[in-house]
Amino acid sequence: MKQVVxxxxxxxxxxxxxxxxxxxxxxxxxxxxxxxxEAVKIKEKHAAKVTVLSVGxxxxxxxxxxxxxxxxxxxxxxxxPVCEGSDTGASALTLAKAIEKIGAFDLILVxxxxxxxxxxxxxxRIAEILNIPQVTYVRELSIEGNMITAVRDVxxxxxxxxxxxxxxxxxxxxxxxxxxxxxxxxxxxxRKPLKSWTLSDLGIDQNKVGSGASAIQVVSNLAPQxxxxxxxxxxxxxxxxxxxxxxxxxxxVLE
Amino acid sequence: MTSGxxxxxxxxxxxxxxxxxxxxxxxxxxxxxxxxxxxDRDDKTVQSYLEYGAQKVLVIANSSFGALDAETYANMLxxxxxxxxxxxxxxxxxxxGKETAGRVAQKLQAGCITDAIGLSVKGxxxxxxxxxxxxxTVSSEIIRTRKKVISIMSRTFEAQKAPVxxxxxxxxxxxxxxxxxxxxxxxxxGESVNIESAETLVCVGKGISNKEDLxxxxxxxxxxxGELGCTRALSSDYHWISEDRMVGISGKRCKPKLDVSIGISxxxxxxxxxxxxxxxxxxxxxxxxxxxxxADYGIVGDLYQVVPKLIQRIKSLGA
Numbered sequence: 112m113k114q115v116v117x118x119x120x121x122x123x124x125x126x127x128x129x130x131x132x133x134x135x136x137x138x139x140x141x142x143x144x145x146x147x148x149e150a151v152k153i154k155e156k157h158a159a160k161v162t163v164l165s166v167g168x169x170x171x172x173x174x175x176x177x178x179x180x181x182x183x184x185x186x187x188x189x190x191x192p193v194c195e196g197s198d199t200g201a202s203a204l205t206l207a208k209a210i211e212k213i214g215a216f217d218l219i220l221v222x223x224x225x226x227x228x229x230x231x232x233x234x235x236r237i238a239e240i241l242n243i244p245q246v247t248y249v250r251e252l253s254i255e256g257n258m259i260t261a262v263r264d265v266x267x268x269x270x271x272x273x274x275x276x277x278x279x280x281x282x283x284x285x286x287x288x289x290x291x292x293x294x295x296x297x298x299x300x301x302r303k304p305l306k307s308w309t310l311s312d313l314g315i316d317q318n319k320v321g322s323g324a325s326a327i328q329v330v331s332n333l334a335p336q337x338x339x340x341x342x343x344x345x346x347x348x349x350x351x352x353x354x355x356x357x358x359x360x361x362x363x364v365l366e
Numbered sequence: 367m368t369s370g371x372x373x374x375x376x377x378x379x380x381x382x383x384x385x386x387x388x389x390x391x392x393x394x395x396x397x398x399x400x401x402x403x404x405x406d407r408d409d410k411t412v413q414s415y416l417e418y419g420a421q422k423v424l425v426i427a428n429s430s431f432g433a434l435d436a437e438t439y440a441n442m443l444x445x446x447x448x449x450x451x452x453x454x455x456x457x458x459x460x461x462x463g464k465e466t467a468g469r470v471a472q473k474l475q476a477g478c479i480t481d482a483i484g485l486s487v488k489g490x491x492x493x494x495x496x497x498x499x500x501x502x503t504v505s506s507e508i509i510r511t512r513k514k515v516i517s518i519m520s521r522t523f524e525a526q527k528a529p530v531x532x533x534x535x536x537x538x539x540x541x542x543x544x545x546x547x548x549x550x551x552x553x554x555x556g557e558s559v560n561i562e563s564a565e566t567l568v569c570v571g572k573g574i575s576n577k578e579d580l581x582x583x584x585x586x587x588x589x590x591x592g593e594l595g596c597t598r599a600l601s602s603d604y605h606w607i608s609e610d611r612m613v614g615i616s617g618k619r620c621k622p623k624l625d626v627s628i629g630i631s632x633x634x635x636x637x638x639x640x641x642x643x644x645x646x647x648x649x650x651x652x653x654x655x656x657x658x659x660x661a662d663y664g665i666v667g668d669l670y671q672v673v674p675k676l677i678q679r680i681k682s683l684g685a
Contacts, residue, residue, distance in 0.1 A: 118500035118634075130503050198477065199468070227499050229615060230480045235436065235468030244437050244545040247465040260549070265461045267610065271550040272435070278546075281465075283616070285602050326477025330506040332498055339646065340662040345653070351665045352675035355647065356683070358663050362645055364566070364624040365590075365683060 112143040114167040114174045115227040128333040137170050139178065142222025144289035145282050149252060150220050151182035152287065157254060160184050162213055166194055166205050172307065179300035180292030187213055191309045196322025203236030205320060208313040210241065217276040218259070223248055223283050231281070238279040246274055250285040370398030372452035373420070374443060374466075376431050378411060380458035382418045382525035384518060387485055388456055389419030389528050394487040398422065400452060402443070406430035412534055419528040427538045433548035436462060440469035441541045447474060447513065454492065456485075459517040467517040476513035481615075483519055501615065501634030521562060521619055559593065559610055566592025567622040569613055569640060572599050573629020573650060573669055577606045582673055583628060589680050595620065597636045613639035629669050632657030649673065 116135040123130055139147075150161045163183040165175055168190055175186045189209055197205065210216065219238075224231040231247075238245035250269075251262035254276075263270040264283055292300070310317055318324060342358065344351035359365045371388045375381035381401055392399040400422035401415050406429070415423045426442055439462065447455060447470070455470065457463045459481050471478035483504070484495035491508045494516055498505035509516070561567060568587035574580065580594075587594045595613040600606050613620055614636040625643035630636060632648070632655055640646060641660065648661035649672050658664045665672050 116499075118502065121499060121502045123502065130499055132499075200472065200475070200477070203472065223616075229497075229500075230468075230478075231464050232468035232471070232478055232480060235440075235465050236472040238437070239440070239469045239472035244435070245465065245469070246546055247436065248461050263461075267554060269552050269554060270548060271552075272546050272548050274546040284598070326509060326511045327479065328508045328510055330493060330508060332503050332505040334502060335504045335641070337660065339660055341658075341664075342662065343653075343658055343664040343666060345666045348667055348671045348675050351667060352672060352679055355663055355665055356676065356679040359624070359645075359647070360683070362624075364645060365680065 112139045112147065112163055112165045112175075112178060112222075113225045113227075114138070114165060114171055115140050115225060118226060123334040128336070130332070130334065137174055139174060140222060140226025141289075142224060142226065142282070142284060144181070144222075145284055145286055146220040146222045147178055147181055147183060148287045148289040149282055150218075151290075153218070153252075153254060154182070154184075159217070162187060164206060164209055164213070165189070166197075166202055166209070168192065168195060172305070175305065176297075176300045177292060179303045179305070180296040181290060182296070183303070185304040185306070187306045187308065189308050189310070189313065193310055193317050193321045196325055197320045198325040198327045199230055199232040200236060200326060201320040201324055203233050203240060205310070205313065205315060206233065207237050207240040208315055209308065210237070212308070212313060217257070219277070219279045221279065221281045223281050234279045234281040241277075243278050244274050245279040245281070246272055247281040249280050249282050252280060252282070252286065369450065370400060370452045371454045371456060372443075372447060373399070373401040373456050374463065375458035376460055376462060377458070378414065379525070380460070380520050381415065383520065383523045384456045384458060385415065385418040385420055386526045386528070387518075387523040391454075391485060391487060391492065392419075395490070395492070397454070398452075400424060402426065402446060404429040404431055404434075406432075416532040417527050417529045418525060419530055421530055421532045423532060423534045425534060425536050427536055431462075432551075433544075434462070435544055435546040436465040436469055437546065438541055438544045439466045440473060442539055443470045444473040445539045445541070446537070453513050455513075455515045457515065457517045459519045464517050467515050471513075471515040474513040474515065475511065476515050477509035477511045478515040478517075479507055479509065480517040481519050482516050483522055485516070485518070497615075497634075497638055501638045519619060521621065554609055559608075561593045561595050561611055561613070562618050562620055564593035564620065564622050566590045566624045566626075567595050567613070567620055567640070567643070568592055568626045568628065569595040569597070569630060569636075570600060570607075570628050571597040571630030571636070573631075574600070577604070579670075580606060582677070586626070586673060586677055586680075589677060590624065590626070592622070592624070595639075597630060597633075615639070627657055627661070628673065630657050631655045632660065
């Protein structure tokens with residue numbers, strides 16, 4: 112799961128079009144919650160153990176409590192200032208090393224994309240590093256023995272596919288409705304096992320992660336330039352509807 | 367194989383868009399432009415790639431998209447692009463394309479940017495634009511590794527013919543057996559409509575309180591000779607409208623002449639699908655709704671009062 116800033120609260124500086132991220136609350140993205148919910152549902156059916164894994168900084172210890180309250184059995188977090196500015200390749204490497212440290216697993220569940228960058232690369236990259244298959248954009252998942260059957264959501268069609276565990280599955284928001292953690296679970300969450308690792312705990316070379324090692328150089332990251340007219344009518348319905356229709360006629364979009 | 371640009375798409379429509387842009391970039395960067403095609407395409411289709419600027423078309427023998435999974439697709443692309451193969455992969459950002467992009471990038475130890483919305487050459491650098499921070503910003507990025515994997519949203523570029531003398535090569539790749547197996551492919555429920563090519567779009571969101579009220583919205587879109595589109599909530603959560611009408615980051619990206627957004631607050635996950643509209647009109651009762659920030663014209667008001675009045679007015683125009 113990935114901790115991201117609350118995207119709804121991002122403000123844009125008017126003069127420079129720069130986003131202001133300082134001091135924003137952090138939380139897990141919605142797709143990530145879908146992946147956790149699915150893991151907990153599988154656990155309720157098949158008596159599995161659910162570990163939540165996250166790489167991040169600062170407030171991750173607090174953020175991960177929500178995941179534990181939602182039903183994860185334990186949490187492993189990688190918190191290391193060197194990770195700051197890691198690209199997706201380095202993040203996937205860090206996660207894959209952490210997964211190897213956690214030990215045997217059947218299923219790695221991820222969201223279809225993170226809430227902030229939605230690059231959708233992490234699942235694919237982890238699968239490649241661990242040399243296991245991947246099934247993405249899953250909206251229905253069932254498990255029998257060591258086989259999974261998944262319904263994938265692709266353009267215009269649904270695909271039913273089968274594969275043998277271990278594998279990586281990415282889920283869409285249609286797969287479930289993440290539960291709200293009950294109060295009793297929130298209180299218990301801080302007593303569940305939480306392991307916090309650094310890069311050296313995972314045996315990762317510091318030169319391979321962080322902004323210095325990033326394969327991606329960001330030239331600029333600004334709010335898009337707006338060239339919209341911004342003519343907003345308010346007041347009497349009859350009048351505003353008339354003004355809008357007149358404006359659209361002048362624009363030539365009404366015949 | 368000399369180093370160059372490789373275009374990858376499951377559909378010809380997507381391939382020709384990317385070839386058109388690839389042709390321009392290849393000229394600027396002095397690279398060879400090639401495209402990969404699976405073996406299920408007939409000769410005439412393969413030939414048509416040359417008309418859009420492909421100097422080389424690589425046909426992978428004994429392959430088809432029907433049951434292809436990302437791992438196998440990535441294995442194929444890796445065979446073609448590793449070592450002295452093409453350095454720049456332009457992949458259509460379909461779901462298969464996007465997941466394959468990450469996997470082949472990992473194989474190549476390459477930097478990868480998905481869902482690109484723009485490509486340009488600055489100096490000797492290829493600059494890639496994509497939405498970031500949930501669409502609040504557009505990030506312009508350069509990939510620093512020699513191998514570069516870029517997936518590009520469909521309909522980002524317009525296909526234009528640029529015939530070249532190219533050659534067609536048949537490849538017989540040795541790929542490990544596939545580990546994910548297709549059992550069944552079924553069409554999604556609902557009608558099959560292509561709202562991406564609509565000239566006018568009426569988009570509706572959670573401001574609509576009942577499914578029955580969609581009749582009014584359909585009437586308006588019909589009057590405007592347009593199509594009805596919606597946010598993810600109305601199709602995925604409420605199941606009121608079929609998914610092929612869903613607009614946004616997980617749905618369609620539309621470029622109509624006119625978009626009318628009704629009862630939509632304007633969360634970026636939806637608005638990325640309408641930002642390329644020539645004209646955006648918003649109707650919402652919340653004056654502070656973000657949708658008004660990207661609108662050319664707007665009415666602050668109750669959609670249940672405004673829409674019937676609009677319908678009435680537009681009808682009287684025709685009378």
